[in-house]
Amino acid sequence: MKKTNRLKKWGKGLLIFSAVTFSGLLVWANWNEPTITEKLARIEMSSFDLSNVADHESYDKIGIALKKEEGVTACAVNPDSQMASVTFYPDKISKDELLKNIMQTAGTSVSFKQFEMKAGCPVRATSEFFGKLKQSLCFRN
Amino acid sequence: MRKITVATVLLLSVLATSCKKEDKDPVVTPTPTPTPSLYTRLGGISAISAVTDQFLANVANDNVINARFADAVADPYRLQLLRNNLIDQICAGSGGPCQYKGKTMLEAHTGMNITDAEFGALVGDLVASLDQFNVPTKEKDELIGILAPMKPDIVGQ
Numbered sequence: 380m381k382k383t384n385r386l387k388k389w390g391k392g393l394l395i396f397s398a399v400t401f402s403g404l405l406v407w408a409n410w411n412e413p414t415i416t417e418k419l420a421r422i423e424m425s426s427f428d429l430s431n432v433a434d435h436e437s438y439d440k441i442g443i444a445l446k447k448e449e450g451v452t453a454c455a456v457n458p459d460s461q462m463a464s465v466t467f468y469p470d471k472i473s474k475d476e477l478l479k480n481i482m483q484t485a486g487t488s489v490s491f492k493q494f495e496m497k498a499g500c501p502v503r504a505t506s507e508f509f510g511k512l513k514q515s516l517c518f519r520n
Numbered sequence: 521m522r523k524i525t526v527a528t529v530l531l532l533s534v535l536a537t538s539c540k541k542e543d544k545d546p547v548v549t550p551t552p553t554p555t556p557s558l559y560t561r562l563g564g565i566s567a568i569s570a571v572t573d574q575f576l577a578n579v580a581n582d583n584v585i586n587a588r589f590a591d592a593v594a595d596p597y598r599l600q601l602l603r604n605n606l607i608d609q610i611c612a613g614s615g616g617p618c619q620y621k622g623k624t625m626l627e628a629h630t631g632m633n634i635t636d637a638e639f640g641a642l643v644g645d646l647v648a649s650l651d652q653f654n655v656p657t658k659e660k661d662e663l664i665g666i667l668a669p670m671k672p673d674i675v676g677q
Contacts, residue, residue, distance in 0.1 A: 494590035
């Protein structure tokens with residue numbers, strides 16, 4: 380009986396603690412209005428290996444086809460590095476659809492480009508964690 | 521009597537105003553039209569974000585420097601952060617309503633040993649993205665002029 384009461388007390392305390400913590404996080408995430416830049420729609424980027432694409436004409440065709448796609452914000456096709464890179468709105472088009480488009484235009488198989496990392500990005504893992512948490516809890520976007 | 525007095529006053533006031541010595545035409549100094557800020561001339565936040573997206577795509581295709589950005593490209597959150605910081609820098613530097621909240625260039629690039637060639641490649645990618653959007657030479661030079669002083673904090677750190 381004593382044990383049950385103790386467990387109930389702990390449970391209640393934990394519930395109150397969780398509610399207060401969550402409310403605090405919500406207030407923190409929504410305290411400041413998002414800046415003009417933070418309100419811009421989210422983008423993603425994908426790069427594609429075009430080493431299988433033989434002629435330079437196909438590179439031009441790929442560039443034209445990608446720019447026509449709804450959701451693509453920018454596209455660069457480079458015959459020297461044999462690559463294409465695209466920034467896009469992920470809620471309008473996916474990287475798989477872009478890959479399919481390139482393969483159809485080029486008429487050959489194309490793969491995603493994997494980069495070798497070198498002295499990477501200075502964003503620390505902890506600040507990334509809190510940044511993502513804030514983004515997901517912010518209702519003012 | 522009262523009516524005559526009122527009419528007389530009215531008549532006298534009309535005469536007084538009509539006989540008023542006219543001022544010579546005052547010298548009108550035209551107020552100079554203020555020059556729009558670089559931010560406005562570039563096209564505002566939507567134009568700057570379009571140029572930034574093109575710049576990021578150019579950088580990803582550039583084998584001289586794309587390995588430096590591999591971390592950012594691979595993670596959507598980091599890419600968004602990089603993109604937002606770039607837009608904020610250009611927007612704030614050109615007189616726009618933004619505030620750059622990222623690390624200083626020195627803090628962000630310390631330990632990375634960025635070379636002259638890498639910095640040159642980055643500037644080339646930026647110029648190419650500005651050319652793609654037909655940004656006039658004057659605005660392009662102004663923008664490069666704002667960003668160029670950052671070189672000592674980026675190269676060789």
